[in-house]
């Protein structure tokens with residue numbers, strides 16, 4: 390963990406040096422505004438932080454993604470549990486996943502706008518789409534990989550149906566569930582930023598993707614980079630710190646791996 | 648409760664395996680595992696099933712548990728045919744990995760009680776403590792299964808099976824993986840539990856000595872396809888040890904039955 394952190398730090402410092410060197414060397418003479426120095430980027434970053442704007446942006450984006458993830462995970466769980474309880478539903482779910490999984494969320498945007506108008510709903514729709522299918526795939530794979538004996542132990546002590554699913558199948562498939570959640574998070578975080586750029590505001594509120602789009606409009610490249618840094622940092626924090634923590638508290642502690 | 652109803656209740660809990668057959672169909676070849684197996688087991692009886700490896704002991708036990716369906720024949724518990732698994736017939740599996748890995752030892756042992764809401768929290772905690780002490784795992788109650796040895800896992804599984812005082816206890820070579828001292832003490836504990844609560848016990852082993860020490864009756868199975876060759880009453884006075892009077896005669900009798908396949 391510590392080693393990983395140091396490695397990353399070295400990499401980031403190296404990259405920054407390379408960046409700054411390139412900017413100062415004047416290889417891109419007229420394009421200072423398109424390729425800003427680190428100083429300018431951090432100034433822009435400091436500005437959005439100081440003005441409090443950043444927290445509004447982050448809050449909005451994170452709110453949308455948490456809402457989308459929640460709906461997506463619940464839907465995925467419900468559909469997967471139904472699918473293991475009934476062959477017919479399993480057929481439907483399998484077909485739906487096959488059709489929908491390869492479809493990029495952005496391709497659904499026009500449809501989402503027609504259905505929901507602009508605002509939060511189409512973005513949440515895109516997020517749900519991004520997480521639902523890989524999550525179902527993972528949960529189903531997890532259910533199939535459960536050693537028969539866990540189910541038998543559950544049935545033996547009197548569990549069946551939904552209680553068996555919740556008390557035995559879900560925890561037994563948890564490593565797969567978590568893997569699905571990680572993939573879902575990564576996909577939906579990207580989908581969110583992309584969707585926001587296309588119509589990120591509802592009223593006066595907007596998220597990070599919308600902010601990037603706006604800064605491009607004002608040709609404030611430092612602002613664009615500042616927002617990109619924030620997006621990356623959030624990604625790393627969630628993937629390394631949050632998911633790392635969940636893993637240590639669950640699958641690693643239990644000695645289970647997917 | 649009057650005497651009559653007690654007798655009636657005992658009769659109504661008789662476990663009857665009536666002429667069951669089981670063939671596994673795996674791809675091209677069929678494998679006959681059980682052939683015309685019949686045995687009647689009274690409530691509170693302690694029957695050991697003795698047989699060579701691969702003769703169908705586990706298959707028979709899984710049929711009784713309702714985890715496997717016999718191709719023909721019937722298994723009755725009292726008046727009711729066995730149609731599926733249920734907490735009146737608790738299994739201790741042969742498999743090491745029968746504990747739920749996401750629960751601690753303590754939680755695993757408490758699980759059957761929690762599921763069946765048999766008792767209030769406090770009582771559950773006490774029962775779990777007692778049962779863990781019984782199998783010598785009280786120090787490991789907060790461990791996760793992957794931190795235990797094979798034998799410890801098996802002991803925890805036994806503690807779990809005992810918590811809800813099942814009417815029928817189906818044990819599949821539960822002591823096969825522990826050292827002989829632990830085995831002896833677990834055997835003694837099992838006898839104590841049986842004398843106290845009188846569950847019906849079906850106990851699989853391929854250890855003749857263990858069968859003689861434990862069983863009220865010993866059913867000897869032939870090798871595949873498994874049939875019940877003979878059921879021997881084993882009324883040696885308890886406690887029994889290898890040196891008890893009649894022990895070696897019984898041992899020889901069973902050994903002869905086993906080798907004369």
Ligand SMILES: Nc1ncnc2c1ncn2[C@@H]1O[C@H](COP(=O)(O)OP(=O)(O)OP(=O)(O)O)[C@@H](O)[C@H]1O
Nearest residue numbers: 671673678680699700701702703704705706707853
């Ligand atoms: N699910 C299954 N599918 C196919 N064949 C099986 C299955 N389960 C058991 N068998 C076969 O049935 C026969 C009896 O197996 P079983 O596990 O009942 O033997 P056993 O008496 O318990 O042996 P051991 O003492 O080694 O545990 C074996 O030949 C085995 O290969």
Ligand SMILES: [Mg+2]
Nearest residue numbers: 704705741819
């Ligand atoms: Mg076996």
